[in-house]
Amino acid sequence: MISFEEVGLRYGTQPEVFSGVNFTLTQGSFYYLSGPSGAGKTSLINLLSLNERPTRGFIRMFNQVIEHRDRNSLVGVRRKIGIVFQDFRLLNHLNVFDNVALPLRIKRTQEKHIQKNVKELLDWVGLGDKMHYYPLTLSGGEQQRISIARAIVSQPHLLLADEPTGNLDPEISEKLMKLFEQLHRMGTTIVMATHNERIIQDHPHPILNLDNGILTERIQPTLSDIKLRKSPLAEVSDAIKHL
């Protein structure tokens, strides 16, 4: 579904945030993206969400090579992706309903379908009775649930979550993880950036670990649906080391 080949990213003339990143994500799986602060997790999420373009390498998403497409033709790819931001990124001048309805309005979905789907989803995330509230009047956990509802309302193929539990207490974080597990069971591919080891242990899934710009794999016992492979250059490098 998604593959990165020799992908590198740098901002301006600064050193590369990461280089030679290679991995393939299969459909319907769940991956953690971990690593210390500043390791490039958010940059990788930005690449996956097409908010950034790689400075080198190839990214293939949903059978389309991203580098070969112009900005407007990537709209279809973007609509298959939902994102949960660490800082929620809610629009405070819109109420809960309108925040969640945003991706559907962008897709010009019929208003009667928006009304039905958004209400159902808000009931599902436990905010059905607060759809006319404004985000700033709600708690952090409730705001995070709005953010999640917005990310999944258009039934994305890929759900990206950047430190979704970073601002939440353990109890709400656990509820959030149960929600993600439920979405995963429904067939949504999930990539969740986190450095919360407890969550990773309690909800074991394969891990992509970013450190010093290098991506490595840590497969946990229960799931192994990630195909991480080394770059040809790295394979040559390994071969040289074994000589």
Place this chain on the structure above:
Amino acid sequence: MFNFVQIIPLKDKKHDSALSMMIALMVCTILIVAFSALFLSNLSAQWHNSVTHIATLELPEGTSRSTISRVKNTLGNNSLVEDFKEINQDDIKSILSPWIDRALLDTNDIPLPTIYTLSLKSGSAIERDKLKFEIKAIDQEIKLSTHTNWLQKAFERATRLKLLAWGVGLVLSLTLITSISLLTRTRIHLNTDAIRLLHTSGATDNYIIKQFIIYISSLSIKGILAGSIAACILFLALTYSGHDEDMQNFTFNTLTKGDILFLILTPVFIFAFIVGTTSYTVSNTLKRMI
């Protein structure tokens, strides 16, 4: 059903009012400048058409009857002269009254010239010179004034003023466009997160541009309407102040239907320019931003 939701939080009551006010002032000024330029242009054209067909013949006091008769014959036989009419002495006194006391003029102690107004057909400068030559041949003291010299100067000055007015209008239009462009850029940078969110959620550039256009349009329409109404009030106030009926008729008769249509369409052009500028600015900034 129009169910537009302003997703990017562009509204800002304080600054929005200032922007509408600025647009209103600019539109009002542009309309007044355009009206002035058109008015001046038509006025000078009217002068040109009316005065080039008029000449004045001044015979000094004491000119003999035979000389006057020869002058009349010459005027009657000249192909350039369509008609001529002697101004009666009372009218001459009225013309001179601002400079010479009327009571003194009525004593007949002041020598008054005999003046003829001539209606001329369209003709060349050579034909005008020929007429002058024929009159001078009768008596060197007779003055034939065709107004062409001072008219030419007045016409040149009017043209310069007209160009200046169009220049001012152009500068104001460019200032308005630059202001809209700067405002749009500022709003884009203030709402970068919301724009990125829209973009990530699958919004096309056109969708984001539409958000800006609807916001700017609502402010522009308010400003343009207010500016146009203010310009109309000023125009009517200037025309009708002083209860000068001639001025009222003159103002409305001076503008052609085309001019009035141009003045009515000017706010529409300004609106189109504002929408075009917004669209171009957002499109360009988005390409650089995302």
